[in-house]
Amino acid sequence: xxxxxxxxxxxxxxxxxxxxxxxxxxxxxxxxxxxxxxxxxxxxxxxxxxxxxxxxxxxxxxxxxxxxxxxxxxxxxxxxxxxxxxxxxxxxxxxxxxxxxxxxxxxxxxxxxxxxxxxxxxxxxxxxxxxxxxxxxxxxxxxxxxxxxxxxxxxxxxxxxxxxxxx
Numbered sequence: 001x002x003x004x005x006x007x008x009x010x011x012x013x014x015x016x017x018x019x020x021x022x023x024x025x026x027x028x029x030x031x032x033x034x035x036x037x038x039x040x041x042x043x044x045x046x047x048x049x050x051x052x053x054x055x056x057x058x059x060x061x062x063x064x065x066x067x068x069x070x071x072x073x074x075x076x077x078x079x080x081x082x083x084x085x086x087x088x089x090x091x092x093x094x095x096x097x098x099x100x101x102x103x104x105x106x107x108x109x110x111x112x113x114x115x116x117x118x119x120x121x122x123x124x125x126x127x128x129x130x131x132x133x134x135x136x137x138x139x140x141x142x143x144x145x146x147x148x149x150x151x152x153x154x155x156x157x158x159x160x161x162x163x164x165x166x167x
Contacts, residue, residue: 003046
């Protein structure tokens with residue numbers, strides 16, 4: 001947008017030029033001053049309108065950028081929400097898988113425990129019942145077993161007190 005002289009200003013400049021050709025310098029000077037005043041007024045008006053247009057265009061650009069920014073924020077928020085949902089579903093899948101594996105392991109352990117208990121109960125039926133007493137009783141049985149093994153190693157049979165020691 002460039003400044004253009006109004007038809008009135010162009011007319012005053014033509015009149016000034018004609019008066020100068022006619023050698024009417026005083027009148028030409030007055031017309032020249034009127035033309036300069038009119039040109040200053042028109043330039044000021046042009047500059048004001050130009051400034052208004054610049055401000056309007058700037059506001060338009062700012063609004064456009066704000067709209068784009070809002071659209072990008074919405075898009076980012078939507079992406080974030082989508083990622084959060086995906087993360088939550090992945091978490092739930094992993095949690096479900098963990099629970100399934102845990103349950104499967106527990107079931108396998110229960111099956112093995114039941115097999116062991118059946119097997120142990122069958123073995124226990126064929127073995128004579130050994131009374132299990134206190135710890136003291138089991139220690140005495142262990143010591144008897146040791147002494148009998150020791151006696152067998154030395155070649156001693158029967159009661160050692162029945163034989164004289166000097167023989």
